Amino acid sequence: xxxxxxxxxxxxxxxxxxxxxxxxxxxxxxxxxxxxxxxxxxxxxxxxxxxxxxxxxxxxxxxxxxxxxxxxxxxxxxxxxxxxxxxxxxxxxxxxxxxxxxxxxxxxxxxxxxxxxxxxxxxxxxxxxxxxxxxxxxxxxxxxxxxxxxxxxxxxxxxxxxxxxxxxxxxxxxxxxxxxxxxxxxxxxxxxxxxxxxxxxxxxxxxxxxxxxxxxxxxxxxxxxxxxxxxxx
Ligand code: SAH
Numbered sequence: 001x002x003x004x005x006x007x008x009x010x011x012x013x014x015x016x017x018x019x020x021x022x023x024x025x026x027x028x029x030x031x032x033x034x035x036x037x038x039x040x041x042x043x044x045x046x047x048x049x050x051x052x053x054x055x056x057x058x059x060x061x062x063x064x065x066x067x068x069x070x071x072x073x074x075x076x077x078x079x080x081x082x083x084x085x086x087x088x089x090x091x092x093x094x095x096x097x098x099x100x101x102x103x104x105x106x107x108x109x110x111x112x113x114x115x116x117x118x119x120x121x122x123x124x125x126x127x128x129x130x131x132x133x134x135x136x137x138x139x140x141x142x143x144x145x146x147x148x149x150x151x152x153x154x155x156x157x158x159x160x161x162x163x164x165x166x167x168x169x170x171x172x173x174x175x176x177x178x179x180x181x182x183x184x185x186x187x188x189x190x191x192x193x194x195x196x197x198x199x200x201x202x203x204x205x206x207x208x209x210x211x212x213x214x215x216x217x218x219x220x221x222x223x224x225x226x227x228x229x230x231x232x233x
Contacts, residue, residue: 020050023063031065039087045113046083054104054134055212067218072124074220075168076104081142081217085164088187088200088214089118095161098179100150100222105131107166108143118143119157121150123223151226153179160184168196168219177201177209180191189219193228 028047037043052062055076061068067075069159077085086107093115099108102122108131111118122128122145128147135143146154152175153163159181165188172190180186180203189196197213204210223227 017050020052024048024051025190027063027079031078031080035080035084037080037087041086041114042083042110045086045110046079049106049109049113051079051106051140055111055139070104070127071130072127074103074124074127076106077219082107082110084214085166085187085198086110086114088198089162089185091162091163096157097162098150098154098157098160098163099164099166100153100176101166102128102131102145103166105134105145107141107164108145109135109138109140109205111164112140112142116142116162119146119154120144121146121154122146123147123149149224151222151224153226155179163187165189165222167194167222167227168217169222169227172199172201172211175226177203180209182206189217193221194218 024047028043032043034045052059055068058068065078067078070076070230079098091114095116097111097116097118099118099120102108102120108118108120127146128145132145151173158179160179161181163176163180163186168189176186182203182205184203186201190197190199191197196217196219198215198217199213202210223230
């Protein structure tokens with residue numbers, strides 16, 4: 001992870017980096033490995049990115065085993081869920097990945113750390129601006145952040161080697177499935193407002209997809225044309 005400065009470009013290291021590294025190592029061991037995350041590259045990446053830099057108002061809780069609030073009433077997922085979704089995406093160095101729901105930018109930083117070239121779309125301009133600043137100050141490259149409705153995907157960039165949706169859709173958006181490259185995977189929470197299934201779709205051929213569920217999850221809603229309607233229904 002050569003790109004990773006792991007501290008703000010203009011801030012001296014105050015010694016907090018060591019404590020943070022210890023916390024990351026325990027997070028990887030106790031939350032990720034213990035629950036079955038096996039992909040070494042994902043574990044290494046999760047051990048490298050300073051999560052506290054993505055949750056400014058809640059830095060003390062950055063390595064807790066839970067989701068945390070970020071701006072605009074949204075949340076950054078629990079570390080295990082970030083790791084699990086990344087592992088399920090099964091991306092290789094150089095893959096082109098679409099993320100829907102930039103939020104804090106943490107998941108995008110993890111994807112970039114794995115060598116993916118990422119387009120990430122966020123509907124709240126405020127969040128997109130915060131994520132842009134963070135990734136820039138951390139020296140993360142290979143991530144483009146766009147403001148808009150990502151629920152219909154990004155057809156102009158298709159086919160994507162991977163699509164990860166970090167907000168919950170009421171039903172599987174077909175547009176996203178159609179934008180996958182053959183061999184590519186879509187990872188997306190699907191279901192009602194307060195509990196969903198983490199669905200994995202793998203494109204096997206031009207008109208052939210395999211689909212399975214990885215288990216229950218809880219995400220904030222995907223709001224837009226391919227998701228929930230604005231206002232909550
Ligand atoms: N991946 C983020 C967490 C995302 S929380 C992280 O690592 O921090 C889910 C995000 O999806 C929220 O920021 C929400 O605003 C955004 N979102 C919801 N519907 C969206 C849509 N249609 N297009 C783009 N972003 C959307």
